[in-house]
Amino acid sequence: MTTASETHLDKDSASGGGSKIHLDRVGKTYPGSKVPAVEELTLDVPEGEILVLVGPSGCGKSTTLRLINRMIEPSTGRILLDGEDVTRANPDKLRRRIGYVIQQIGLFPHQTIAQNIATVPKMLGWDKTRIQERTTELLTTVGLDPEQFAHRYPRELSGGQAQRVGVARALGADPDIMLMDEPFGAIDPITRDRLQNEFLRLQAELHKTIVFVTHDIDEAIKMGDRIAILGERSMIRQVDTPERILAYPVDDFVSDFIGTGATIKGLNFLKVSSLTLADFPTMADGDSPEAVRGKLQQAGYQWAVVLDAERRPSGWIHQDALGGSGEQAPIEGTLDSDGTLFHALEQMVQSESGMTVVTGASGRFEGVVRMTDLAKAIRRAQVEARRHYDDLEANS
Numbered sequence: 001m002t003t004a005s006e007t008h009l010d011k012d013s014a015s016g017g018g019s020k021i022h023l024d025r026v027g028k029t030y031p032g033s034k035v036p037a038v039e040e041l042t043l044d045v046p047e048g049e050i051l052v053l054v055g056p057s058g059c060g061k062s063t064t065l066r067l068i069n070r071m072i073e074p075s076t077g078r079i080l081l082d083g084e085d086v087t088r089a090n091p092d093k094l095r096r097r098i099g100y101v102i103q104q105i106g107l108f109p110h111q112t113i114a115q116n117i118a119t120v121p122k123m124l125g126w127d128k129t130r131i132q133e134r135t136t137e138l139l140t141t142v143g144l145d146p147e148q149f150a151h152r153y154p155r156e157l158s159g160g161q162a163q164r165v166g167v168a169r170a171l172g173a174d175p176d177i178m179l180m181d182e183p184f185g186a187i188d189p190i191t192r193d194r195l196q197n198e199f200l201r202l203q204a205e206l207h208k209t210i211v212f213v214t215h216d217i218d219e220a221i222k223m224g225d226r227i228a229i230l231g232e233r234s235m236i237r238q239v240d241t242p243e244r245i246l247a248y249p250v251d252d253f254v255s256d257f258i259g260t261g262a263t264i265k266g267l268n269f270l271k272v273s274s275l276t277l278a279d280f281p282t283m284a285d286g287d288s289p290e291a292v293r294g295k296l297q298q299a300g301y302q303w304a305v306v307l308d309a310e311r312r313p314s315g316w317i318h319q320d321a322l323g324g325s326g327e328q329a330p331i332e333g334t335l336d337s338d339g340t341l342f343h344a345l346e347q348m349v350q351s352e353s354g355m356t357v358v359t360g361a362s363g364r365f366e367g368v369v370r371m372t373d374l375a376k377a378i379r380r381a382q383v384e385a386r387r388h389y390d391d392l393e394a395n396s
């Protein structure tokens with residue numbers, strides 16, 4: 001097995017070529033501390049990517065994030081944005097280019113929501129009309145009615161609304177980089193899920209380059225184009241797409257961190273369209289029970305899919321019911337080829353047949369997904385991920 005230190009960087013990233021954010025052996029030792037909080041961290045974030053930093057409490061995630069906008073000054077190393085060394089640039093100017101969202105939101109309590117959102121545009125000297133237009137636009141973008149909310153104060157908002165304002169404020173001057181430190185951390189699970197979805201929808205339009213800190217691996221899997229799993233002193237243990245990390249954690253530290261159920265979570269990244277659906281016995285209008293029993297015996301199945309006149313699946317029939325009761329078991333939902341294998345598994349475990357039906361155009365029957373198909377797809381993902389790491393090692 002390759003080790004994390006051998007695998008966490010590819011050749012391009014070592015030089016930072018073309019990255020929006022490039023950290024070059026950045027380190028931070030806090031005054032009075034013997035141990036660095038961040039040690040020799042080299043990391044790249046390509047333009048338009050959400051990179052999630054995840055790791056155990058105290059491993060240095062927040063410090064790393066704050067090094068990027070120099071809220072914390074690095075002790076060693078260089079920070080490059082768009083290829084430009086900003087390690088010694090004016091930090092105030094730098095921060096105007098970079099949006100920053102934190103868990104505690106940090107809204108100014110004595111300023112209205114509109115004034116809060118206008119913070120950076122004001123610093124940049126925008127005129128009143130432009131600021132007002134931008135504030136209205138941003139409130140709408142984050143799903144808050146400007147008429148209702150612009151003139152309220154932070155204490156007059158719910159946690160979820162305040163968090164949306166936090167995002168709007170960070171987007172104030174349209175920065176192309178956003179740093180987000182557990183932005184949805186202190187919110188109830190339902191609102192949190194909604195905010196995550198809204199943010200992903202927003203990002204699909206805005207294409208910001210985002211570094212996002214969380215200690216929650218599920219949030220990392222959901223939000224990240226890539227995830228960097230950090231160990232002590234922000235040492236990278238593995239950095240990759242969520243699907244590859246789930247398919248192939250490089251060591252026990254990463255396995256332990258992503259926890260149980262990683263394989264099942266990995267099914268979220270696999271689509272029904274990646275499967276070759278095998279021929280499956282069906283019972284259409286006019287088929288005799290004997291003929292269907294013959295098909296089942298030949299194919300080695302106990303269940304057939306019953307189809308209506310339009311070849312849409314209407315139920316399952318067991319071989320014992322053929323020619324007898326004719327009783328059918330319901331189909332617990334169907335999937336199209338865009339569905340994920342995670343949904344296929346969910347439907348499978350609810351279905352009496354233990355299989356999931358796939359439909360195509362106009363709901364017509366296309367095939368079924370069986371447990372063995374899921375197992376094969378998982379193994380294929382694992383083999384591909386492993387091959388990727390073997391190639392990286394061979395090329396390093």
Ligand SMILES: Nc1ncnc2c1ncn2[C@@H]1O[C@H](COP(=O)(O)OP(=O)(O)OP(=O)(O)O)[C@@H](O)[C@H]1O
Binds near residue numbers: 055058060
């Ligand atoms: N201002 C500071 N002065 C001294 N040490 C600090 C300071 N801020 C953080 N540290 C230390 O640096 C290390 C990394 O802290 P940091 O907040 O970056 O970790 P984290 O991974 O974000 O933690 P958490 O998930 O618990 O928020 C910790 O050991 C912490 O105690």
